[in-house]
Amino acid sequence: QQQQDTPITRFQRYLQINTAHPNPDYSSAISFLKTQAEALNLQVQTLHFTPNKDKPILLLTWLGSNPSLPSLLFNSHLDSVPAEPSKWSQPPFSAVRSSDGLIYARGAQDDKCIAIQYLEAIRNLKANHFSPVRTVHVSYVPDEEIGGSDGAAKFVGSKEFEDLNVGFVLDEGQASPGDEFRVFYADRTPWNVIIQSKGTPGHGSRLYDNSAMENLMKSIEVVSRFRESQFDVVKAGKAAFSEVISVSPVYVKAGIPSPTGFVMNMQPSEAEAGFNLRLPPTADPDFLRRRIAEEWAPETRNMTYQIKENGPIRDCKGRPLLTPTNNSNPWWSVFQQAITAVGGKLAKPEILASTTDARFIRQLGIPALGFSPMANTPILLHEHDEFLKDTVYLKGIEWRWNHEFLFRGPWLISIIL
Numbered sequence: 132q133q134q135q136d137t138p139i140t141r142f143q144r145y146l147q148i149n150t151a152h153p154n155p156d157y158s159s160a161i162s163f164l165k166t167q168a169e170a171l172n173l174q175v176q177t178l179h180f181t182p183n184k185d186k187p188i189l190l191l192t193w194l195g196s197n198p199s200l201p202s203l204l205f206n207s208h209l210d211s212v213p214a215e216p217s218k219w220s221q222p223p224f225s226a227v228r229s230s231d232g233l234i235y236a237r238g239a240q241d242d243k244c245i246a247i248q249y250l251e252a253i254r255n256l257k258a259n260h261f262s263p264v265r266t267v268h269v270s271y272v273p274d275e276e277i278g279g280s281d282g283a284a285k286f287v288g289s290k291e292f293e294d295l296n297v298g299f300v301l302d303e304g305q306a307s308p309g310d311e312f313r314v315f316y317a318d319r320t321p322w323n324v325i326i327q328s329k330g331t332p333g334h335g336s337r338l339y340d341n342s343a344m345e346n347l348m349k350s351i352e353v354v355s356r357f358r359e360s361q362f363d364v365v366k367a368g369k370a371a372f373s374e375v376i377s378v379s380p381v382y383v384k385a386g387i388p389s390p391t392g393f394v395m396n397m398q399p400s401e402a403e404a405g406f407n408l409r410l411p412p413t414a415d416p417d418f419l420r421r422r423i424a425e426e427w428a429p430e431t432r433n434m435t436y437q438i439k440e441n442g443p444i445r446d447c448k449g450r451p452l453l454t455p456t457n458n459s460n461p462w463w464s465v466f467q468q469a470i471t472a473v474g475g476k477l478a479k480p481e482i483l484a485s486t487t488d489a490r491f492i493r494q495l496g497i498p499a500l501g502f503s504p505m506a507n508t509p510i511l512l513h514e515h516d517e518f519l520k521d522t523v524y525l526k527g528i529e530w531r532w533n534h535e536f537l538f539r540g541p542w543l544i545s546i547i548l
């Protein structure tokens with residue numbers, strides 16, 4: 132038993148807990164992490180913000196010698212996206228390690244690696260009798276993959292969170308195929324846009340204006356042109372993918388069902404399409420709202436629409452939701468130094484194309500960076516055969532262990548602030 136308890140086996144055991152949607156086993160994940168944390172003498176709290184206590188948040192605390200200083204928070208999410216076992220070369224919750232060191236599991240990159248790396252870094256620091264000046268918190272939150280409304284959103288809005296007096300947050304990033312580490316200073320905010328059209332039904336043989344399908348098809352053309360215009364900016368090299376507004380059609384719903392499929396000689400009276408949009412922090416949400424109302428789903432063509440904005444675009448002071456990556460942010464300098472001091476190379480900071488819980492933190496005006504130290508690793512989040520190489524995972528602990536946030540950061544920043 133003793134022999135088998137290593138940073139790798141602890142990672143594997145965490146990966147073997149199936150926290151994939153739609154039925155994530157949060158209680159097993161929390162009880163595993165709790166045991167680990169107690170062995171490290173960290174303070175442990177389980178927080179509940181839903182009435183039936185089915186969305187627990189685990190909060191670990193390592194008290195600093197000067198707890199009046201703003202604290203550090205290391206966050207990760209407990210849940211994963213689903214996996215289709217038949218499409219994997221290994222069972223997705225086996226966490227088997229191949230002969231070349233690849234650990235296969237749903238969540239290996241997204242984001243169970245950082246969850247355990249945080250703990251292993253603390254383990255190493257404690258073994259070296261290090262004690263932090265600032266208080267360090269580690270949080271494990273549910274439901275990131277489904278929007279975080281019962282997870283991080285409730286947590287950051289709570290009195291418990293306010294009391295933590297958080298000064299800086301590290302959350303998940305993404306793998307890097309090259310040998311530079313990637314770091315993310317903003318996310319894009321998802322909007323789900325549904326547009327609906329209504330029209331007079333009619334015989335399949337007729338040509339007439341304003342049928343529901345015709346109106347929807349016109350809208351789809353308009354949306355496609357907008358999508359192209361954004362994509363063109365990327366293709367011209369003027370912006371990265373994550374710096375434009377992306378629009379992805381995700382479903383079309385229309386037609387009158389019949390036992391053999393659809394009624395083919397009737398033009399339906401209703402049709403609907405759904406789009407997943409991602410807005411970078413620089414986007415103008417009002418402009419987009421107007422555009423949707425006037426061009427994508429104009430009333431003049433009998434169209435209606437709903438926009439489900441999944442999170443903020445601006446922070447509490449109306450500023451774009453991004454963490455400065457220049458000298459105006461003392462945490463940025465410390466982060467940079469932490470990487471370079473141990474010989475790491477950092478790629479140009481990026482906006483994340485997708486979305487994480489960090490947006491809720493940034494909304495409070497608290498600086499947050501997305502950072503998962505996985506260099507020379509293919510980006511496999513949400514894909515079949517997600518894996519992380521053992522040496523890359525272990526290197527990630529070393530980075531965190533050597534992390535100047537913990538060694539120098541607290542000192543430096545207490546002087547700067």
Ligand SMILES: CSCC[C@H](NC=O)C(=O)O
Nearest residue numbers: 276277278321441485486
């Ligand atoms: C509705 S928020 C969804 C968050 C999710 N996060 C990771 O993939 C994403 O789709 O980016």
Ligand SMILES: [Zn+2]
Nearest residue numbers: 241242275303
């Ligand atoms: Zn994630």
Ligand SMILES: [Zn+2]
Nearest residue numbers: 212241276512
């Ligand atoms: Zn994810």
